[in-house]
Amino acid sequence: MGADLSYRCLGNNQYELTLYFYFDCGSIIQDTPPVNPQISVSSVSCGQLFNINLAQDVAVSGNEVSVLCNTVSSNCNNGAYPVCSNIFIEIP
Secondary structure, three states: OEEEEEEEEEEOOEEEEEEEEEEEOOOOOOOOOOOOOEEEEEEOOOOEEEEEEOEEOOOOOOEEOOOOOOOOOEHHHOOOEOOEEEEEEEEO
């Protein structure tokens, strides 16, 4: 359904990459998040080009990100309302 990729400088030439992968729990076509997505990193000024496999952070994965009223349930929790869940993947 969608994805967001961001990075944060930790200093000392170290970066944290974060990938949010959004999918619809109630989709007829079941979206499945990638297990270990690979991204390419490049720097023209440093002459670098390499791939990184991101690892899923299971402690925060699978959170519902749509806002619903307290009186209804999403289709991720056996309810009737469509909602998105996210998979949070990062590498420090």
